[in-house]
Amino acid sequence: xxxxxxxxxxxxxxxxxxxxxxxHSTISGNEYVYWYRQIHSQGPQYIIHxxxxxxxxxxxxxxxxxxxxxxxxxxPHATLRDTAVYYCIVRTYYNDxxxxxxxxxxxxxxx
Amino acid sequence: xxxxxxxxxxxxxxxxxxxxxxxxxxxxSNPNLYWYRQAAGRGLQLLFYSVxxxxxxxxxxxxxxxxxxxxxxxxxSSKKLLLSDSGFYLCAWTPGGTTNEKLFFGSGTQxxxx
Numbered sequence: 633x634x635x636x637x638x639x640x641x642x643x644x645x646x647x648x649x650x651x652x653x654x655x656h657s658t659i660s661g662n663e664y665v666y667w668y669r670q671i672h673s674q675g676p677q678y679i680i681h682x683x684x685x686x687x688x689x690x691x692x693x694x695x696x697x698x699x700x701x702x703x704x705x706x707x708p709h710a711t712l713r714d715t716a717v718y719y720c721i722v723r724t725y726y727n728d729x730x731x732x733x734x735x736x737x738x739x740x741x742x743x
Numbered sequence: 744x745x746x747x748x749x750x751x752x753x754x755x756x757x758x759x760x761x762x763x764x765x766x767x768x769x770x771x772s773n774p775n776l777y778w779y780r781q782a783a784g785r786g787l788q789l790l791f792y793s794v795x796x797x798x799x800x801x802x803x804x805x806x807x808x809x810x811x812x813x814x815x816x817x818x819x820s821s822k823k824l825l826l827s828d829s830g831f832y833l834c835a836w837t838p839g840g841t842t843n844e845k846l847f848f849g850s851g852t853q854x855x856x857x
Contacts, residue, residue, distance in 0.1 A: 668846070675833050675848025676787070719786075731846055733779075733787035 636720045641738040644714075650707040652737055654720030657701040663724050665696060666731070667705045669716040676719065676733070679705065710741045745770035749834045749849030756856055762807075762821040764852050766834030769815065773839040776817040777846070778809055781831040793817060794839065829856045 637655040644650040656665065666681040680687055680694045682703075687694045693706040707714055719736040749766045756762060768774050778790040789802045791809035799809050806825050810818045817834060834849040 673831075673851070673853070675835070675851050676846070677848070678845040681845075732789060735786045 636722060636734060638718075638720050638734070638737045640735070641740070644707075644710045644739060644741050646712060646741055646743050647709055650710040650714065650739060650741070652705040652707075652718050652720075652739065653702065654705070655702045656720070656722045659700050659722050660724075663722045665694065665700075665703050666721045666723060667692070667694065668719045668721065668733070669714075670719070670736070671713075671716045679718075710739075712741050712743065715739060715741045745836075745847070747834060747836055747847055747849045749852060751852060752850065753853045754855070756824050756854065758826055758856055759823050762819070762824050762828070762854070764819040764832055764834075764854075766817045766819075766849055767815055768836045771815070771836070771838060773814060774836040775839055776811060777835040777837075778817065778819050779833040779835060779848075781833065783830070787833065791819070824856045826856050829854055 664681050664683050667679040668676040669679055670676040680689055680692050682694045682696055684696060684700060686696060694703060696703045705718065717736040717738050719733050721731055721733065723731055746769045775792065775794050777792045779787045780790050781787050790807060791799055791801055793799050793811045796811055796814055799811060806828055807819060807821050819832060821828060832852045832854055835846050837846050
């Protein structure tokens with residue numbers, strides 16, 4: 633699976649949009665982009681995923697560039713409960729579904 | 744609906760003692776099952792995964808083993824714990840087959856080996 637690069641940390645003001653970047657310049661055509669987050673001392677939680685089109689759900693939006701070499705996760709109205717480590721992962725759609733999690737981005741939402 | 748149970752939540756064990764962590768999934772059949780470990784301040788490391796009863800794949804050589812005695816039960820074991828086995832252990836599952844879009848995690852076990 634392709635590797636990803638994320639900033640180590642970022643701050644966001646409560647109520648504002650949080651834009652989390654991810655670079656995946658070696659992504660191949662059959663690899664999806666997934667985002668998970670991990671609140672302290674809990675298991676990671678799935679947020680969203682996409683292949684080439686932008687995606688939106690009740691938690692976030694995912695914007696994938698046309699060349700698919702980078703993406704941005706958008707939390708539209710960040711709350712204090714969104715403080716977490718956010719992981720960007722790319723993977724091929726295999727049946728055995730192995731995911732490797734890097735260090736992620738530590739997002740701190742401040743009041 | 745599907746749920747995943749993992750226990751215990753916290754465990755303190757002496758070096759050299761055995762380990763058994765259990766994970767069960769309810770509400771689904773033939774799930775893919777996973778054990779991950781997270782050292783303090785680090786990312787998640789995939790330890791084992793299983794696509795069926797008795798089928799275990801190991802991702803990294805280590806002091807641990809895994810077993811899947813029943814369809815929805817996944818056990819992580821060690822005969823003799825090392826200090827380096829300390830960490831946050833997470834069990835996870837995905838639906839078997841080709842519809843496995845999301846990885847669902849349990850609440851984790853914080854293991855401290857002293």
